[in-house]
Amino acid sequence: MSGKIKIFADSTCDLPSNWIEEYDIGIVPLYVVFGENSLRDGVDITTTELYAKVEETGNLPKTAAPSPSDFIAAFSPAIEQGDDIIYISISSELSSSYQNAIIAAGELPPGRVSVVDSRNLSSGIGLLVMKAVHAAKEGSSVTQIVDLLNRSTNQVECEFVIDTLEYLYKGGRCSGMQNLIGSLLKIRPVIKVVNGSMTPAYKVRGKKEKALDQMLSNALENVNDMDNDLIIVVHSMAESEARFLQKALQEKTGAKQVIISTAGCVISSHCGPQTTGLMYMKKPN
Template sequence: MNKVIITCDSTCDMTNAQIEEYGIKIIPLYIRIQDNEYRDGIDITSDVMFEKIKECGQLPKTAAVSMQDYLDFWKPFKEEGYEIVHLTISSEMSVCFQNCRMAAEEMGGVYAVDSRNLSTGIGLLCITAANLAKEGKSAKEIYDILMEKREKLNVSFVLDTVDYLAKGGRCSAVTAFAAGLLRLRICIEVKDGKMDVCKKYRGKMSVVLTDYVRDRLNENVDADLDYIYITDSGVSDEIRQKVKETVLEMRPFSKVLFSTAGCTVSSHCGPGTLGILFFEK
């Protein structure tokens, strides 16, 4: 049987329980707030990060995993005889993949996967990879399948505020001003490895999210019904459950998974964001 381990950056936004269940090993990105640096998900959580942002009035900066970080992280697994499949956030959003690929070439026996995505879109690829490894697939076989599966991800989020995207340079000031003035909720989707505005909603977030789920799971969408993630950066349990109910009204997914966005993703989308993420067939 092939000895394969699945590793990933902290941008996958899986919960600790999910990471343990699927045997994923995580390496953190870095979050810098004023003069302090933190490891995403280890030294700081998104809740604490938002509190610090309120205190200092400045958005954090994110820093990629370095080539040396990757080499140090993988070394123990290589010494134990593992082949490694490592997934990163989209190369259009970070230099993580470039650093990962260089480190993989130097170490050998590492397959670097550019997810072309973010958050639990990557998490879904991790679950796929872990299941394939459990079936006894080789690292190369897993890599090849992930290259196909990444093109089938359907990933989107509705933002409660566009301030974070605007300040981070990912949304124009005009769009941000208009959204605030008209009380619009912006829906962002990932296409071709990049984030883009796909739709605008108006009204209370609790109402908007119902319309959003119905739009994303309409009859024209041929969803793979194995897994769906509901991922947010701080909403009430009531909203989460309402979204789950709407999801299951639209499609009978086998597993509905919840997670909270980590610091890297939350620093761009801001608090109160929620998205649904799944594969299409």
Template sequence: MSRIQVFTDSTCDLGLELRRRHAIEMVPLHVIFDDEDYLDGVNLQAEDLFRKVESGGKLPKTAAPSPGEFIAAFEPYIEQGCDIVYVGLSSKLSATFQNACLAAEHFPSGRIVCVDSLNLATCVGLLALKAARAAEAGLPLADIERMLLDARERLEAEFVIDTLDYLHKGGRCSALASFIGGLLKIRPVVKVVDGGMILASKIRGKREKALEQLLANLIEQRERIEDDFIFLEHASALEDALALKARLENEFGLQVELAEAGCVISSHCGPQTVGILYCRS
């Protein structure tokens, strides 16, 4: 039986230690400031991105890895006799998944399975972890693919965004909406639905109120949460994330994995973003 190697991309927001523990390979997206091209999570971290945005006043562009980059990543494993399962960022948000599929066509049929997560951030990572554990247990490629396609329908991702500035700079809200939102202290709540990001609600008031609502939304679903992985993800909001993690574990007995948003997710949501991501049972 061929060994199965799991691949994902840098939007998975899995830390290096977690990826190494489960032997998950990662292909980085590009983050481009003017004529400077960086690799997400390789030679540019989220804190670097925030500093550059603050000093330059504009957001970078992000770009998918090319099919050639995927081929270069896949090829050594195929040559070693491994089959590959790739789990990627939603095809509705990026060309990353399509480019991975094009790369897979370069190799013999049936050696690489590409799974569209229809999600982002650590929901992509959650599926990659499920794939890695299934591969470790000896499941064949076809069974892993079926399991992932079933699990992606049960993913939940919800984020509280602290400021509308990044949504404005990224062209996702008007200058007037950003200005009024700042005056009224509006905290947008973003969810992933059908592979895309939607504005689920707007919470007016202090940041603590928005975080409490995020927590309450999770607790409402407590009995429907798969206990494998609950991710609490943040962008430059470690203190808040640690506080929420402690409450979820101590008050509600939930197992929580902390994750830091990478450059791509951070460039859309901005600093002080906090999200909860999990899979329903």
């Protein structure tokens, strides 16, 4: 069918692959870079392969945004078949994906590509993508969907429990002494997305289960303010922890859907294995 609105995101949206296929969501992959090799997230390399390569080399990859030409190549087929495009990017505070998509949109026929800064990452983006998908299905216009997204970005709540400081340390995000002390004291940092950036929210000392309980408790304090359409639990090699959160959220929130998704290579390269995240949206003010 031509003449529809096609929703695009990038590979950091961490939505289940079956949803991406079912809802015909366009995905533009970011890159993970090992030395001279640039690999497309989820296309040329999987999260399991990423961790094996880090273990083998002792080095973390760098990450890179899609280029404007990558976006043009991704968007052009949809435009040629008559679709209008809404692309929802990873936060502009974390990547140049947003800026590069703006450049690409300027090279394509005027008015055909709308670019929205999610101000989020991982399945926090995914929540916004699904809002856009359902709005488009219900017949909303491009302008209406973009307005909805811009109003909704600050309603997303996004927290991660990081199991190890090693990846944050290797990525230059904490000092060696912090890494040593954190390991000795078994400190579990919790990362929250605030104003489009990753911010240490708090630290929990002890077992990971304690940090998961704290993250769950924080979410349940907002249960009356939750948009109960969808809650997403995302993980990187931590399926049992994700299932624990899913079960508790299903029992205590009344949400229509609580799904589990897996983190892609870009998110995993920054947070490391055994990371578990919880994302939901608050009701509109």
